[in-house]
Amino acid sequence: MPREVRERQMVDAAVEVFARRGYRTASMDEIAELAGASKPLVYLYLNSKEDLFSACIRREAEALIAAVRAAADPAAPADRRLWHGLRGFFAHTAAHPDGWAVLYCQARSHGEPFALEVAALRQRLVDVVTQLIADTARDGGCVKPLPGEEVSGLAHALVGAAESLAGWSNARTGSGGPGHSDREAAETLMNLAWAGLENLANGRRWAPARP
Known part of the structure; x- marks a missing residue:
């Protein structure tokens, strides 16, 4: 899957989780699961939870x-x-x-x-x-x-x-x-x-x- 598509899926999932859980309690595990990706891949593409939230x-x-x-x-x-x-x-x-x-x-x-x-x-x-x-x-x-x-x-x-x-x-x-x-x-x-x-x-x- 092209990286830009995968990143869009990750950000889609992150927006949903951050909106529901809040930044502090949102879990990168939950975001990765919702995006259908591994947590290491989320970190590889988007660096950190802070960078993902900024994105x-x-x-x-x-x-x-x-x-x-x-x-x-x-x-x-x-x-x-x-x-x-x-x-x-x-x-x-x-x-x-x-x-x-x-x-x-x-x-x-x-x-x-x-x-x-x-x-x-x-x-x-x-x-x-x-x-x-x-x-x-x-x-x-x-x-x-x-x-x-x-x-x-x-x-x-x-x-x-x-x-x-x-x-x-x-x-x-x-x-x-x-x-x-x-x-x-x-x-x-x-x-x-x-x-x-x-x-x-x-x-x-x-x-x-x-x-």
Whole structure:
């Protein structure tokens, strides 16, 4: 069997085991058995448990970024790009719950170097969403250009909300609850974002009431 195929099987198995067991308690024996390979072969190809976990993080991160970018059609109007980008995010996280669990739950909780790789993924998502928000505000006829810092802050908030909503929905689905479909999750967040962007575009800013 070609090495790249065998490695893909090993990473597939590792994602499933790490998602279910967690990094600390995941067993290389279980990963090897699930992959249909010997443990020495897993070590030969992927060096160590730490390197294998890093390979899982990198692969799942690249797949998520690719899904969001592929969904956000650059030829569509800006608001549709934002909508489709959100759909792509939630569709991917719903279809790959183990991969999302590795990224969102496991990698963040075990310090460096894993948390740094997830932070890099998050920044790439923020960069994509920052551009989408700026384009949406501009194409929506914003009466005054939004400051760059505000757009960046909105993008961080939107990505954080998307991460939280995906985690909540996947947890409910995994426990037998109704969960949210990817469309429902995207609509929930799009309505929140769109209402805010529409107000900003028309100069209607919220401010605390004066005493």
